[in-house]
Amino acid sequence: MSTxxxxxxxxxxxxxxxxxxxxYTFDDRKRNLKEHQGQSPSHWQxxxxxxxxxxxxxxxxxxxxxxxxxxxxxxxxxxxGLVTEPYLGVLAAARLLALAEAKGEGAELLAGIISGARQAxxxxxxxxxxxxxxxVATRAEPDGSGYRLxxxxxxxxxxxxxxxxxxxxxxxxxxxxxxxxxxFLVELDSPGVDVTGYPMIDGHQGANxxxxxxxxxxxxxxxxxxxxxxxxxxxxxxxxxMLAAEAVGIMETLVKKTVAYTRTRKxxxxxxxxxxxxxxxxAEMYIETTSLANLLTQTAHRWTGADVHQQAxxxxxxxxxxxxxxxxxxxxxxxxxxxxxxxxxxxxxHYFKRLTSIELQLGNAEWHRKRLWRxxxx
Amino acid sequence: xxxxxxxxxxxxxEFIEQHADDEILExxxxxxxxxxxxxxxxxxxxxxxxxxxxxxxxxxxxGGTGWDVPRQLIFEEECRRAGVPLLLPQSISMVGPxxxxxxxxxxxxxxxxxxxxxxxFWAQGYSEPNAGSDLASLKCRAERDGDHYVxxxxxxxxxxxxxxxxxxxxxxxxxxxxxxxGISFFLIEDLTDPGIEIRxxxxxxxxxxxxxxxxxxxxxxxxxxxxxxxxxxxVAKYLLEHERGGGTSFATTFRHELxxxxxxxxxxxxxxxxxxxxxxxxxxxxxxxxxEVDTLEATEEVFAAMEKGSPESGPMSSMIKITSMETIxxxxxxxxxxxxxxxxxxxxxxxxxxxxxxxxxDDDAVTLMPKYLNNRAASIFGGSNExxxxxxxxxxxx
Numbered sequence: 207m208s209t210x211x212x213x214x215x216x217x218x219x220x221x222x223x224x225x226x227x228x229x230y231t232f233d234d235r236k237r238n239l240k241e242h243q244g245q246s247p248s249h250w251q252x253x254x255x256x257x258x259x260x261x262x263x264x265x266x267x268x269x270x271x272x273x274x275x276x277x278x279x280x281x282x283x284x285x286x287g288l289v290t291e292p293y294l295g296v297l298a299a300a301r302l303l304a305l306a307e308a309k310g311e312g313a314e315l316l317a318g319i320i321s322g323a324r325q326a327x328x329x330x331x332x333x334x335x336x337x338x339x340x341x342v343a344t345r346a347e348p349d350g351s352g353y354r355l356x357x358x359x360x361x362x363x364x365x366x367x368x369x370x371x372x373x374x375x376x377x378x379x380x381x382x383x384x385x386x387x388x389x390f391l392v393e394l395d396s397p398g399v400d401v402t403g404y405p406m407i408d409g410h411q412g413a414n415x416x417x418x419x420x421x422x423x424x425x426x427x428x429x430x431x432x433x434x435x436x437x438x439x440x441x442x443x444x445x446x447x448m449l450a451a452e453a454v455g456i457m458e459t460l461v462k463k464t465v466a467y468t469r470t471r472k473x474x475x476x477x478x479x480x481x482x483x484x485x486x487x488x489a490e491m492y493i494e495t496t497s498l499a500n501l502l503t504q505t506a507h508r509w510t511g512a513d514v515h516q517q518a519x520x521x522x523x524x525x526x527x528x529x530x531x532x533x534x535x536x537x538x539x540x541x542x543x544x545x546x547x548x549x550x551x552x553x554x555x556h557y558f559k560r561l562t563s564i565e566l567q568l569g570n571a572e573w574h575r576k577r578l579w580r581x582x583x584x
Numbered sequence: 585x586x587x588x589x590x591x592x593x594x595x596x597x598e599f600i601e602q603h604a605d606d607e608i609l610e611x612x613x614x615x616x617x618x619x620x621x622x623x624x625x626x627x628x629x630x631x632x633x634x635x636x637x638x639x640x641x642x643x644x645x646x647g648g649t650g651w652d653v654p655r656q657l658i659f660e661e662e663c664r665r666a667g668v669p670l671l672l673p674q675s676i677s678m679v680g681p682x683x684x685x686x687x688x689x690x691x692x693x694x695x696x697x698x699x700x701x702x703x704x705f706w707a708q709g710y711s712e713p714n715a716g717s718d719l720a721s722l723k724c725r726a727e728r729d730g731d732h733y734v735x736x737x738x739x740x741x742x743x744x745x746x747x748x749x750x751x752x753x754x755x756x757x758x759x760x761x762x763x764x765x766g767i768s769f770f771l772i773e774d775l776t777d778p779g780i781e782i783r784x785x786x787x788x789x790x791x792x793x794x795x796x797x798x799x800x801x802x803x804x805x806x807x808x809x810x811x812x813x814x815x816x817x818x819v820a821k822y823l824l825e826h827e828r829g830g831g832t833s834f835a836t837t838f839r840h841e842l843x844x845x846x847x848x849x850x851x852x853x854x855x856x857x858x859x860x861x862x863x864x865x866x867x868x869x870x871x872x873x874x875x876e877v878d879t880l881e882a883t884e885e886v887f888a889a890m891e892k893g894s895p896e897s898g899p900m901s902s903m904i905k906i907t908s909m910e911t912i913x914x915x916x917x918x919x920x921x922x923x924x925x926x927x928x929x930x931x932x933x934x935x936x937x938x939x940x941x942x943x944x945x946d947d948d949a950v951t952l953m954p955k956y957l958n959n960r961a962a963s964i965f966g967g968s969n970e971x972x973x974x975x976x977x978x979x980x981x982x
Binding site: 331333334335336337338341360361381382402404405406407408412414472473474475481483484533537540541544545547548549550551555558559562563566567569570572573575576580 | 711714715716717718721740741785786787788790794852853854855856857863865866917920921924925926927928929930931944945953956957960961963964965968970973
C-alpha cells in the first residue's frame with residue numbers, strides 16, 4: 207500500500223508537468239526521435255533524478271516506498287507529452303524483480319534500474335498469445351542442474367540499452383495453465399538469444415526475441431519452480447493500469463486540442479465549432495474521455511488492497527473500456543482536424559498513433575472482454 | 585451468355601498472367617492506400633493500354649472498351665484476384681471523363697491520348713489551406729493578361745503532384761457573386777515552370793502521398809480553360825461525382841481485403857488456445873462487413889447505370905462515398921484488431937518495392953497498419969463525410 211505523503215505526490219506531479227512542458231515539447235520530441243531513436247540517455251537521467259524510477263519500490267530497495275498507483279500521474283504526463291522512453295517496459299521488469307525478491311544478480315540489477323544506471327525489459331507476449339500473460343508456449347526444458355529455453359516472444363516494450371530480459375517460459379502444464387510457468391533472468395547477449403529490434407508507429411522501440419536452446423542456471427529462475435504466474439499476472443495488471451493513465455493523458459489532450467482547433471478553423475464563413483454535428487462529436491469525445499478517467503480513478507482507489515485475481519479483473523475492465531474510448535476519441539480528433547490531422551507535421555496524428563498502440567498492447571479490448579466473460583462464466 | 589462471360593474472364597486472366605511481372609505484383613502487394621506505388625502502377629497502365637484496356641469505362645469512341653457492366657466487373661475481379669495495382673484514378677476516372685464531357689475537340693485531341701497511354705499523369709489541384717470541405721471558398725487566383733492567365737496562390741492535398749507532369753486546377757477568375765461563381769477549371773500542361781513549387785507532405789503512415797503546390801506568377805495560355813470561364817464549378821461538380829462515386833468497383837477491392845483478414849484470422853491464436861477465425865465475435869464482425877460490401881456492390885451497380893449529372897446521381901454518389909469509405913475504414917480496423925501488436929512495427933523499407941527487405945512477422949500483416957492509418961483520410965478527402973451527409977439531407981428536405 208502506498209505510503210507516499212501528499213507532499214511527495216504533488217512533487218511528482220509538478221516535476222512531470224515541468225518536464226513535459228519544458229523539455230518535451232513536440233519539437234524536442236521530434237529531435238529525440240531523430241537523434242536518440244526516442245530514448246535519450248539524458249532524459250533517462252532526469253527520470254532517475256526526479257525519482258520516477260523509484261516510485262513503486264520499497265525504501266530498503268532504494269525506492270520511494272509508493273505503489274503502482276503512485277506512477278499514474280507520471281504516466282498521464284507522459285501521455286500528454288507523448289514520451290517515448292521505455293518507462294513502462296523497464297518498470298515492469300523491475301517490478302518483477304522486486305516481487306520475486308530477487309537475490310544476487312537480480313537484486314543488483316533492480317538497484318541499478320531504480321538508480322537509473324541500468325535497464326532490463328520483460329518478454330511476455332508470444333505470436334499466438336494476444337496479450338494473455340499465461341498463454342506461454344516458450345519451453346523451459348530441464349538440462350542438468352539448469353534449463354534450456356526455446357521459443358519466441360514478440361512485441362517486447364524494448365529499451366535499446368537494456369542488458370537483461372526477463373522471460374516467461376513453461377516447464378510443465380498445458381498452454382494457459384496457471385501452474386508450470388517460470389520466469390528467467392537472461393542476459394541479452396547470451397548465446398542463442400536473437401533480438402530483432404524495430405521502431406514502432408508511435409516512436410517507441412519494440413523487439414521480437416527468439417530463444418534457441420538458451421542455457422540458463424537454476425539461479426536465473428526468479429521464483430519457485432512453476433510458480434511465476436502470480437507475479438507475472440500482477441505486473442501485467444499493473445502495466446495495464448499505467449497504460450490506461452497514459453491513454454487518459456492523451457485523450458484529455460486531444461479533446462482540448464480539437465476544441466481549440468474547431469474554434470479557430472473557419473469553413474463556410476463560420477468557425478467549425480458552430481456546426482452542431484461537430485459539437486455533438488466533441489461532446490461524445492468528452493464523455494468517452496471523462497468516463498475512462500473516472501473509471502481509472504475508481505480503479506486506482508480499489509487497487510491497493512485488491513488481490514492478484516481482483517486486480518486482473520479491474521485491469522481487464524479498464525482496458526476493455528479503454529479500447530473503445532481511445533479508438534473513438536483518436537479517430538474523431540483526426541476527423542475534426544481534417545487533412546491537417548493526417549500529417550506527420552502536426553502532433554494530432556502522433557497522439558492518434560500512440561493511442562492505437564495502446565489499444566493493441568497487453569491484450570486488445572476484445573481479448574479483455576472475452577477474459578471478463580470467462581470470469582463471469584467460471 | 586454464361587459461356588461468353590466465362591470466355592471473357594478467361595481472356596482477361598490469361599492476359600494478366602502473361603503480362604504482370606514480379607515488380608508489378610510486388611507493387612500490388614505493397615499498396616497501402618488508394619494510390620499504388622507510382623512507377624509500377626504506371627508501368628501496368630502502359631501495358632493495359634497496349635491492349636486497349638487502360639480506360640475500360642470510357643466511351644468506345646474515345647478509347648474505352650465498350651464493355652457492359654458485368655464485363656467491367658469481371659475485369660476488376662480478375663485484376664484483384666491477380667493482385668495487380670489498381671490504376672490511379674486522377675487521370676482515367678477524374679479529369680478524363682470531364683474532358684470528354686466538357687472539352688473542345690482540340691482539348692480532347694490534345695489530352696485524351698496521353699491519359700489513355702499513361703504518358704501523362706494528372707494531379708488534382710482542388711483543396712487549399714483554407715478551402716477544404718468548403719471548396720468554393722478557394723482563393724488561388726488567375727488574372728487575365730492578353731492571351732494568358734497569370735496564376736498566384738496555393739493548393740494542398742494534391743495527391744502524387746510530385747510524380748505528375750500535368751495538373752487540373754480550380755482557380756478564381758471572377759470577382760463578385762456567390763463563391764461558386766467566378767471559378768474556372770484549368771488544364772495545366774507544364775509543371776516545370778519555375779513559378780510552380782511542389783512540396784510533398786509526409787502522412788501518418790510515414791510516406792509522402794499528398795503535396796502542397798505553390799504558384800507564383802505562373803503564365804498559362806487562355807485555352808487551358810476547360811468549360812466556360814467562370815463556370816468551372818459545373819466541371820468540378822461533374823468530376824467530383826466521378827471521384828465520389830468511384831471509377832472502379834470498391835466492392836471488389838474490399839472483398840480482397842476481407843479475404844486477407846480471414847486468412848490471417850485462420851492462423852492467429854485467440855490467446856486461449858483457439859484461433860480467431862473460430863471466435864464468434866470475429867465471425868460476426870467479418871460477416872457484417874461482408875454484408876456491407878455486398879450492399880455497396882448493389883448500389884454501385886445502380887449507380888453505374890445512372891446518367892451522371894442527373895438529379896439522382898449527385899446524392900447517390902455521396903451515398904457511395906460515405907458507405908464505401910466508412911466500410912473500408914471498418915475493414916482496416918478489423919484488420920489491425922486481428923493482426924494485433926505485430927502490426928505496430930514501422931516497416932517502411934519492407935514496404936518499398938524492390939527494397940529486398942523482408943518484413944518482420946506475417947507477410948499478410950505488414951500492410952495492415954499503414955492501411956488503417958492511411959484510410960483515416962477516407963472520410964475526409966473528396967469532400968468530408970459530414971459534407972456528403974449535408975448534400976443528402978439537402979436533397980431530402982428540398
